[in-house]
Amino acid sequence: MSKTQDTMSQQLMATFRIEADEHLQNLNSLLLKVEKGPEPDELQTLIENMFREAHSLKGAARAVDATFMEVIAHGLENVFAAAKQDEIITTPALFDTLYESLDHISVSLETLGSAEEADNDPAELRARLDKAAKGDPSASQKKMPANASKKKPKSTTASGGSAKKVEETIRVSTRKLDGLMTHVEELLVSKIRNEQRLSELKEIKGFLGGWQKSWAKTRIACDRIRKHSDGDLEEIVSFLGENQQNLKFMWHLTNKLFQNYSRDTMRMSLVTEDLQSDIRGVRMFPVSIIFDGYRRMVRDLAREQGKQVDLVITGSDTELDKKVVEGIKDPLMHMLRNSVDHGIEKPDARIAKGKPPCGTIWLEASQRGNGIAIEVKDDGRGVDIARIKNTVLARGILSSQEIKAMNEDDLQQMIFRSGFSTSTTVSSLSGRGVGLDVVKTNIEELNGLVSVYKGEPGGTRFLIELPLTLSTSRVLLISCRGETYAIPTSMVERIVRVNKKDIFSVGTKETITVGGRSLSLARLGPLLELPRRITSESNDTLNVIIVGVAEKRVAIAVDSLEGENEIVIKSLGKMMARVRNVSGATVLGTGKVVIILNVADLVKSAKKNDGIEAKELELQSDNRLGRTKSVLVVDDSMTARILEKNILESAGYDVVLANDGVEALRALKSNDCDLIISDIDMPNMNGFDLTQKIKNHDNHRDTPVVLVTALDSPADRERGLDAGADVFMTKHGFDQKNFLATIEQLI
Amino acid sequence: MGSSNGGKKEPGGISDRFVALRLDDDQIKNVLADRAATLAQVSEEDSEAVKPKQFVSFKIGAERFGVEVQYIEEVQPLRDLTIIPCTPEFVVGAVNIRGRITPVIDIKVFFDMPRSDVISQDKVIVLQVGEKHFGIIADNVEDVMNLATEEIGSQLATLSGSHEEFIQGVADPQIIILDIKKLANDRRMVVHENV
Numbered sequence: 030m031s032k033t034q035d036t037m038s039q040q041l042m043a044t045f046r047i048e049a050d051e052h053l054q055n056l057n058s059l060l061l062k063v064e065k066g067p068e069p070d071e072l073q074t075l076i077e078n079m080f081r082e083a084h085s086l087k088g089a090a091r092a093v094d095a096t097f098m099e100v101i102a103h104g105l106e107n108v109f110a111a112a113k114q115d116e117i118i119t120t121p122a123l124f125d126t127l128y129e130s131l132d133h134i135s136v137s138l139e140t141l142g143s144a145e146e147a148d149n150d151p152a153e154l155r156a157r158l159d160k161a162a163k164g165d166p167s168a169s170q171k172k173m174p175a176n177a178s179k180k181k182p183k184s185t186t187a188s189g190g191s192a193k194k195v196e197e198t199i200r201v202s203t204r205k206l207d208g209l210m211t212h213v214e215e216l217l218v219s220k221i222r223n224e225q226r227l228s229e230l231k232e233i234k235g236f237l238g239g240w241q242k243s244w245a246k247t248r249i250a251c252d253r254i255r256k257h258s259d260g261d262l263e264e265i266v267s268f269l270g271e272n273q274q275n276l277k278f279m280w281h282l283t284n285k286l287f288q289n290y291s292r293d294t295m296r297m298s299l300v301t302e303d304l305q306s307d308i309r310g311v312r313m314f315p316v317s318i319i320f321d322g323y324r325r326m327v328r329d330l331a332r333e334q335g336k337q338v339d340l341v342i343t344g345s346d347t348e349l350d351k352k353v354v355e356g357i358k359d360p361l362m363h364m365l366r367n368s369v370d371h372g373i374e375k376p377d378a379r380i381a382k383g384k385p386p387c388g389t390i391w392l393e394a395s396q397r398g399n400g401i402a403i404e405v406k407d408d409g410r411g412v413d414i415a416r417i418k419n420t421v422l423a424r425g426i427l428s429s430q431e432i433k434a435m436n437e438d439d440l441q442q443m444i445f446r447s448g449f450s451t452s453t454t455v456s457s458l459s460g461r462g463v464g465l466d467v468v469k470t471n472i473e474e475l476n477g478l479v480s481v482y483k484g485e486p487g488g489t490r491f492l493i494e495l496p497l498t499l500s501t502s503r504v505l506l507i508s509c510r511g512e513t514y515a516i517p518t519s520m521v522e523r524i525v526r527v528n529k530k531d532i533f534s535v536g537t538k539e540t541i542t543v544g545g546r547s548l549s550l551a552r553l554g555p556l557l558e559l560p561r562r563i564t565s566e567s568n569d570t571l572n573v574i575i576v577g578v579a580e581k582r583v584a585i586a587v588d589s590l591e592g593e594n595e596i597v598i599k600s601l602g603k604m605m606a607r608v609r610n611v612s613g614a615t616v617l618g619t620g621k622v623v624i625i626l627n628v629a630d631l632v633k634s635a636k637k638n639d640g641i642e643a644k645e646l647e648l649q650s651d652n653r654l655g656r657t658k659s660v661l662v663v664d665d666s667m668t669a670r671i672l673e674k675n676i677l678e679s680a681g682y683d684v685v686l687a688n689d690g691v692e693a694l695r696a697l698k699s700n701d702c703d704l705i706i707s708d709i710d711m712p713n714m715n716g717f718d719l720t721q722k723i724k725n726h727d728n729h730r731d732t733p734v735v736l737v738t739a740l741d742s743p744a745d746r747e748r749g750l751d752a753g754a755d756v757f758m759t760k761h762g763f764d765q766k767n768f769l770a771t772i773e774q775l776i
Numbered sequence: 777m778g779s780s781n782g783g784k785k786e787p788g789g790i791s792d793r794f795v796a797l798r799l800d801d802d803q804i805k806n807v808l809a810d811r812a813a814t815l816a817q818v819s820e821e822d823s824e825a826v827k828p829k830q831f832v833s834f835k836i837g838a839e840r841f842g843v844e845v846q847y848i849e850e851v852q853p854l855r856d857l858t859i860i861p862c863t864p865e866f867v868v869g870a871v872n873i874r875g876r877i878t879p880v881i882d883i884k885v886f887f888d889m890p891r892s893d894v895i896s897q898d899k900v901i902v903l904q905v906g907e908k909h910f911g912i913i914a915d916n917v918e919d920v921m922n923l924a925t926e927e928i929g930s931q932l933a934t935l936s937g938s939h940e941e942f943i944q945g946v947a948d949p950q951i952i953i954l955d956i957k958k959l960a961n962d963r964r965m966v967v968h969e970n971v
Contacts, residue, residue: 215875511861557861599861601870601875603907603962606968609862614870622858622870622877633971661780 045093049138049198052086056105056131058321063126066725086134097151098137104158111162126157128325129265151638164559206312211306213301214597218616220301225619227287227294228460230670235278235666239710243742307592309350314393316403317345317587319358323365324572327390330369337387338373340365344394347401355476355494359402360468364405364491365390367465372409372489380577385410400477400496400519407488412441412481421446422718441481442581445469473629476517478613480575502598504615504625505590507574508675509553510560513614513623518626520595521577522582529569543575543582548584551635556585557610557626569657570683576628583635589678591671598625610634657681658776659700663693663707663719664737669760673706673737680769690714694722697729702774709745710740719754725755733775784863799952828922833951834901834914836884842953843912849873849902851917854880863967868913873902880911885955886965887939921947930952 061078062480063072087102111117125490133151170537232361258266262753272386320342331338349357373379373388380386382455417440421427426446427435472479477495482491496502496519504515505524527541536539539550550573553559596615601608612627660682664670674684685700687693689711696702705723709716716736723729733755738745756771831844835967850873857869857880866886870879880900900911941961944953959965 218875238949261934357846559859601877602879602909604879604881604910604966605860605863605867605870606966607970608860608967609969609971611862614860615860616872616875616877618871619856622872624860624870625860630971639971 041235043577048089052082053135056082057325061324068568076112083109087216098134100155101134104155105130107162123161209308213305217597220298227291230287234283237283241276241280303638312351314346314351314354317346317348320345328750335372337376339387339389340370342392347394349758360471363468367405372407374410403493405491408483409488411488417443497767503595507587508591509588515623515625520576522577524574526570527573537618548582550584552586556634581632627648657683661685661702661705663688664686665711693719704733719751720754798891808887828924831923834917836915840951842951847903847905847956849904854898854900854901859954878911880913882913905956908960919920
């Protein structure tokens with residue numbers, strides 16, 4: 030066979046597999062509906078649809094020479110054709126034969142083209158189908174209550190008229206979609222960078238504006254010089270005047286550029302976001318593509334165990350990213366198996382308990398905020414807390430004391446522990462060596478959470494919370510020991526500032542109380558095994574973020590908070606297959622790589638790290654000072670504010686922020702500040718006026734004021750010091766060490 | 777392998793062929809015989825082994841290393857390195873190479889070699905080996921050179937023990953030629969740890 034022929038036939042086979050898979054899924058779900066005994070009208074449509082599916086499957090199988098598959102599909106088609114003619118008697122045995130045929134085709138699909146296929150002659154199955162099509166009655170007498178109006182089988186294509194009109198679609202390989210997604214992600218990074226550029230441009234504009242204004246102030250002095258001076262100075266003065274005009278012109282140009290650029294940026298941002306959400310939408314699949322398959326599985330499993338189970342599915346049109354949908358398929362299957370195996374009791378046992386003989390499993394998907402929730406509930410026997418206790422004790426996972434300290438909810442979560450299985454019997458379908466710990470791991474890999482609760486009617490309720498998409502996420506940016514890290518916002522319950530005095534020890538664990546709840550406190554540095562740096566940690570308060578996985582909450586102390594951001598999640602590549610405490614990385618607008626932390630891991634690490642924590646705590650406690658000094662930072666540039674805030678906070682100061690002089694005075698009313706750092710050029714009230722007001726105020730006249738300006742002009746310096754400023758600093762060549770040293774001297 | 781250009785400093789494949797055209801009949805016979813012998817020997821091996829390959833040499837501290845050019849995507853100045861927490865010591869961090877997050881490793885740490893005192897380490901050699909995308913930190917990228925297989929000697933001056941397997945050999949002047957394919961595919965290179 031030539032190479033091109035080979036690839037062609039491979040492509041054809043791949044297409045066939047996809048198509049056949051779809052037909053099989055549809056047939057399975059249709060058959061399940063028929064088995065439930067629907068209304069005659071509905072039944073008629075169902076049979077009609079089944080017939081059409083079988084017919085198409087037959088045609089497709091013929092096209093690729095899959096003879097046996099074609100034969101079975103043909104057999105099915107005949108059975109459905111007979112059912113349409115009302116010539117058939119349904120029995121459980123018939124349904125079994127039909128399911129078996131579907132399974133046979135499904136198996137044949139996998140072995141297609143291999144040697145096994147040849148040995149797979151389904152003669153016996155074919156004979157049974159033929160018999161069924163001829164209306165050969167078996168055990169039961171139940172007649173399929175089919176239609177009165179008899180439609181001819183040949184009207185297969187025309188009968189689609191009553192069916193819902195379907196949107197036109199094309200099949201696109203996911204590889205192509207993934208490629209598109211990657212490009213859009215890149216575009217998103219460019220967008221973020223572009224916005225960064227815009228704010229840089231704004232800074233330049235602001236700088237030029239300030240420069241221009243301060244230059245303008247020299248005009249009177251220049252005029253005076255011109256009057257009283259000879260030619261040489263005159264020339265310089267007029268040169269200065271010219272330059273002032275140039276500067277003004279420059280400012281206008283910059284301003285225009287800024288305005289146009291910001292308009293363009295906004296437009297590009299909008300288009301990019303639209304594009305991103307469109308592409309994301311393309312990758313979204315309804316959960317029905319996996320949910321529908323579970324019906325069959327639950328039915329088979331229940332039958333095998335002599336149980337009666339009704340699977341009630343709601344919200345199957347909820348859409349999720351393809352990767353997430355794929356990722357939850359197996360965990361959900363396992364949980365459903367668990368419910369049938371261990372949750373739902375046998376009919377007689379249920380009757381004895383006063384429950385209906387038929388158990389119910391609810392599978393519900395719904396959108397919740399930024400993610401979706403999937404619940405698997407059953408009305409079975411529920412989780413046996415006593416048994417969990419015994420197992421936990423027997424396996425030495427927890428001591429009896431620890432168990433006593435836990436509430437029922439926490440104890441229930443123990444079933445997700447590795448190596449934990451309370452079931453004494455293992456069925457053929459469940460078990461298979463996979464425990465709930467694997468379910469948990471799989472879901473955590475999708476940035477999701479899974480937890481177990483007591484169900485309403487006494488059964489069990491599993492709750493899975495998932496993000497809508499894996500590719501972008503909102504994160505909280507925090508810093509620790511000089512590095513920035515990202516934590517998915519969805520995992521952060523709240524952010525608090527904790528006074529060190531309020532930290533107490535339980536055993537070796539540092540503990541804090543937040544909202545009436547005791548939480549163990551971990552420090553991010555040791556948690557991430559970061560090299561210890563010599564920091565003068567003299568802060569009296571800690572920035573603490575409370576993160577949670579399922580019902581577990583841990584408080585984590587970080588050095589500082591840097592804001593929230595929408596980011597594109599990227600992988601660290603094949604070489605970093607799985608890094609402890611890390612779930613991925615992202616590139617910020619600045620081009621810098623930031624590590625995204627894995628909250629589930631952090632919670633685990635926090636439990637392990639208690640010992641290390643205690644040691645580090647001792648080291649730090651020596652550094653404690655008296656009251657924390659607080660600094661008011663006044664600047665109309667956000668960048669400057671944040672920059673100064675970070676420097677000050679890392680040096681252990683409390684920081685209060687204000688936009689301009691007016692805000693600063695307001696802030697002074699409600700805050701005790703030990704020092705004020707102010708910009709000069711600000712809207713509403715500038716730095717000079719602010720300084721004057723502070724120095725004339727009875728309560729604040731002793732509070733040092735540091736004036737910081739973009740430009741070092743002697744005139745400004747003089748004016749500032751005249752107004753009462755204690756120190757005058759320039760932003761140009763801003764030196765962190767010098768800055769902190771100055772402040773330290775003042776307070 | 778007895779090829780006539782074995783010891784030459786600059787074994788260029790094309791120029792050799794031109795030279796061969798001007799040889800007399802006996803010499804041509806010899807060359808052909810040599811070639812036949814060589815081809816017969818490498819049937820199971822990569823048949824390109826006799827052709828000289830291009831290598832890039834770089835320095836880390838006092839040591840020189842060589843990597844085959846075909847695996848090198850680019851060389852970039854090392855900027856904005858981000859630490860990846862909870863990774864082995866040989867993982868220096870990650871950098872952004874045109875939107876792609878690239879882990880950077882220190883080959884000397886991986887080889888348990890002593891760290892030199894004076895190191896600038898301001899270059900990243902970005903490699904793509906199969907599915908693995910990563911960077912190697914280097915002080916300086918020095919040279920591109922052609923090396924025939926026989927020019928890579930087997931004596932290992934600086935390395936010993938378990939890491940020998942990642943070394944193809946040593947070329948003049950004391951350039952440790954890395955077997956980057958083996959290195960990239962080694963289990964120890966992949967970080968896979970759970971809490």
